Amino acid sequence: MNRIELVVSDVDGTLLTRDKALTDRARAAVHQLHQRGIGFTITSSRPTIGMHFLAAPLAISLPIGPFNGSSIVDPQMKPIEQHLLPASATQSSLDLLAEYGIDIWLFTNELWLTRNGHGEYVPHEKRAIKADPTVIDDFTPYVTRACKVVGSSSDPDLLIRCEQLMQETLGGQATAVRSQSYYLDVTPPGHNKGTFVQAIAKRLGIATDAVASIGDMQNDLAMFDVSGFSIAMGNATDEVKKHADRVTASNDEEGFAIAMEMILEENSKR
Structure with missing residues (x-):
């Protein structure tokens, strides 16, 4: 060393x-x-x-x-x-996670956004980051402002499969990688x-x-x-x-x- x-x-x-x-x-x-x-x-x-x-x-x-x-x-x-996610990558990520029934969060620099304020890992994240989510009906107004999209699930095997598919779908448009066994993060490319x-x-x-x-x-x-x-x-x-x-x-x-x-x-x- x-x-x-x-x-x-x-x-x-x-x-x-x-x-x-x-x-x-x-x-x-x-x-x-x-x-x-x-x-x-x-x-x-x-x-x-x-x-x-x-x-x-x-x-x-x-x-x-x-x-x-x-x-x-x-x-x-x-x-x-x-750096922000390209809007097309954000939308593709949202669509894929929704297709697999995975709880979705979108983060801007200031906000944590979710459509499900009672999601399984919401209490965990609140305790971890010491902040509350903003519950919304539609992610569309925030697609161009996303710093990160997260899929959260208690099924680690599902997240592994989704990680692989997300990487194939997004290619060089974004980075998709698990930060915990229960979180799949999509962040800006490069x-x-x-x-x-x-x-x-x-x-x-x-x-x-x-x-x-x-x-x-x-x-x-x-x-x-x-x-x-x-x-x-x-x-x-x-x-x-x-x-x-x-x-x-x-x-x-x-x-x-x-x-x-x-x-x-x-x-x-x-």
Whole structure:
């Protein structure tokens, strides 16, 4: 492992526990990174409105990457760089998810929109992002403003099949990838967690070989691919683990903090 100068972390399933809590040990580990001069930031499939509560306790001063890194915002959540889904890709995504009977959410930079305020995962998302959805009858007025479309389902096999079909249907028009076993995200083309890592490394004037990334899901593989060192959580799928340089404990067993402590220890030897 090269000397690490920047750590980029996923949020759900990685930085936070299953109950969406930031542990004292995780917070302390990030503050130790700061003290050692190691940059730290986060990227997530979460919308912008679901990231703000982490910036202050983690003393994040670098840009943050919501919507799987397809948007870049400052720690006050003001847009630095924002990309929208092509309207045709948004409409195709809505149509395909509806055809499979999957609950649909559409996110703009400011709003979480749904036609079903009582959807199975609505309470979960409300707790996670600390925001309420806006219930609407029709997505049509928002098709040209979409930062992300999400399909949520408790049938993981259905989402895997839908992910594959969505990728075939959209081609290069958008990126379709699962951020959780129960969420399928459709985000703007050409931008992902990997391009976010590259953008932050460039901003700091460092090589991506000096970046460590940590995550647990398929959407994290893009940043694993461009980082000098990658860490999979113990709760990650076997597919994600095999793409990582190291595997830590699960998010409910302080896996994030353990990984940060390992980076600090390894850096101290260099």
